[in-house]
Ligand SMILES: Nc1ncnc2c1ncn2[C@@H]1O[C@H](COP(=O)(O)OP(=O)(O)O)[C@@H](O)[C@H]1O
């Protein structure tokens with residue numbers, strides 16, 4: 001097996017009496033898309049917060065490329081190449097779409113806040129805007145956009161930092177079927193770029209989408225990892241079917 | 255020792271009453287009631303009016319206060335704050351501070367501004383306890399009464415249906431509403447009880463300390479520290495903390511009643527507040543955290559003509575104003591411009607970064623007193639004094655900022671409040687620094703050969719600095735720095751996950767704000783010529799925040815309007831203006847807290863709206879709220895389809 005690009009080992013998070021993550025392990029292989037699924041409240045977002053450093057785990061480590069980043073502050077992890085989107089949109093609502101992306105670029109390079117490498121940043125932003133189809137709304141204030149576009153802006157913002165690992169938290173929630181299809185194509189395009197696109201860790205409630213695009217899937221339930229493997233295995237895993245997919249899921253997958 | 259313990263229990267029990275009231279509304283409704291001291295003072299004045307002026311029996315007056323006045327006030331406060339339940343912390347804090355100013359300024363209008371002595375509600379005498387200890391009936395009665403109130407609250411929360419409902423709401427508001435608890439009613443009850451406690455605390459405090467407009471709210475701030483000890487949510491801890499605070503203060507008083515220990519005694523509650531905030535740090539979380547971020551309409555990059563227009567206006571002002579304004583008005587305008595410089599720091603700090611500071615005037619005071627000490631006698635040292643003022647203000651701001659900037663919203667505001675009050679008590683209150691009550695004189699400042707003695711020279715200097723700072727701030731806002739501030743304000747978590755350091759950003763802004771405020775302070779010193787500590791007190795910082803909110807905290811122009819509002823208080827206007835103006839500001843703040851673009855922006859919007867209605871040309875961006883659904887390909891196609 002290839003050395004994972006990103007790994008979380010033995011992560012435990014408690015909120016008072018509630019154990020949100022219970023000795024969870026997770027690996028993201030370089031290149032490709034890893035899925036992270038589980039019912040609501042399984043702890044997926046919490047795991048994202050642990051990986052990005054927004055929440056300190058009670059126990060466990062996070063490794064990027066083999067080195068321990070558990071003690072790094074969030075912004076240092078970001079500069080090392082960990083980027084994410086948020087389930088509940090966290091847009092810079094007072095900035096235009098373009099400035100959302102530009103500020104992300106500026107945050108990701110040192111000296112960006114003093115305007116260093118501004119030209120390079122604008123080029124990158126232009127590139128991402130056109131790839132995500134955001135050009136027509138580039139000058140609109142992010143806070144005015146509907147959810148679907150907001151999710152695109154968050155994706156674009158993350159891409160502007162040239163991440164090595166991209167964590168997407170329910171990127172298709174709030175999108176209609178057509179938008180979801182568009183998003184899927186985009187995702188594959190972003191990852192499949194020849195010039196070293198990011199590896200993706202995808203949290204997604206749309207099981208069909210996950211089965212379609214992921215190379216590996218990890219399943220959480222009540223804070224525990226109950227399965228991990230390629231989609232075909234996960235699809236047939238009785239524990240997953242019982243815990244997560246339920247009756248509706250079985251017919252869905254079948 | 256025992257007498258001091260008795261005094262301590264007496265004082266502590268009044269603090270406890272206030273702490274309980276503050277925690278009660280915070281934990282049930284998520285609103286930290288900065289106005290608590292104002293409410294307490296208002297009720298104490300009502301008490302004075304009814305008992306000492308109209309000579310009603312106090313056994314009638316107290317029930318009237320508790321059953322009629324306090325509930326009405328409580329319900330009014332509840333009605334003001336309920337719509338803000340999901341507003342950002344910033345808005346809640348601004349409104350609460352506006353409320354505080356409202357009560358402070360309302361009292362002189364209704365009751366006259368005079369201070370009064372109130373006799374205790376308990377009988378005058380005293381009794382002996384043991385051989386040596388004398389206990390006044392006031393002390394004993396106060397203690398017993400407050401204990402009874404606390405016990406009553408305990409029983410109410412533990413043994414009644416209201417209590418059960420309250421605990422359900424505190425536990426999980428949504429769940430509580432789901433199982434049929436009316437959170438609104440619970441909130442109303444909490445406000446009523448809390449205001450009743452405020453009324454009692456106000457009466458008890460003012461029979462002890464005298465009924466003085468400015469003293470009472472400050473005394474009630476003593477109760478903030480115990481409230482924070484219980485992380486604003488634990489009633490028992492708040493109670494214990496308050497009593498401990500009273501004891502600590504009075505035991506300290508045993509050792510000395512003069513000099514530094516005495517000052518320390520008065521500062522302990524603020525020190526405790528600051529230290530507790532720092533120690534708890536990130537463990538302090540607000541009870542309602544899913545709050546809407548606040549945006550104005552003007553916060554995306556402003557067009558270039560505003561920049562040019564501003565500069566042109568400055569040049570025009572430089573040429574025209576000295577010709578048309580009388581010399582004394584030039585002086586007032588100069589002072590107002592110095593004030594605007596300080597206001598600009600608040601625009602950046604509060605408007606653009608979302609951090610509320612009620613300590614900007616303290617930093618200004620550092621600049622002012624440095625200037626007065628250095629340049630008061632040797633006018634030519636003024637430039638050096640400005641630099642030195644900045645050199646003192648910046649490390650001071652780091653000292654405050656480093657531990658406290660991890661805090662957010664409410665807790666940061668509380669930390670700056672504690673800092674401002676500490677500065678008032680320990681620094682500006684010390685004669686060697688402030689020159690006593692009369693202040694220090696600075697009359698002959700010079701910059702090189704240029705004397706700042708004449709009002710016209712002061713006018714030019716202030717205009718020059720204001721233009722530089724205003725233009726600089728405006729220019730920064732349009733570039734990467736402005737974007738960084740907006741990131742931190744709108745979505746701090748996202749900003750961090752993209753690589754921005756929140757602490758560094760906030761610290762840099764805080765320090766830069768302190769530096770500029772110090773410069774503004776030294777300008778104020780030059781224009782005021784007498785540097786008086788009361789011009790740099792917490793109350794002045796509060797006033798500054800309020801006028802900036804009215805002016806528009808997102809706008810550079812907002813700081814200019816703030817200066818204009820300050821100018822109103824300087825100009826020789828009819829006394830009726832002086833009387834009602836601060837109250838109007840406070841009312842404005844309460845209504846405008848949700849409008850970061852301030853009065854002018856709202857006025858422009860309303861005018862446009864009226865024009866649109868008049869001419870029957872509905873402008874969609876004026877008439878409708880922000881569109882919520884858009885086709886993903888943008889609006890041009892949309893109009894194409896219809897056209
Ligand atoms: N800040 C928090 N405080 C308390 N409990 C939390 C917090 N964040 C998440 N939880 C709880 O942790 C569990 C996992 O939540 P989350 O990670 O958001 O799940 P998912 O993203 O899989 O839906 C849930 O039960 C949630 O209520």
Ligand SMILES: [Mg+2]
Nearest residue numbers: 044045046087
């Ligand atoms: Mg989630």
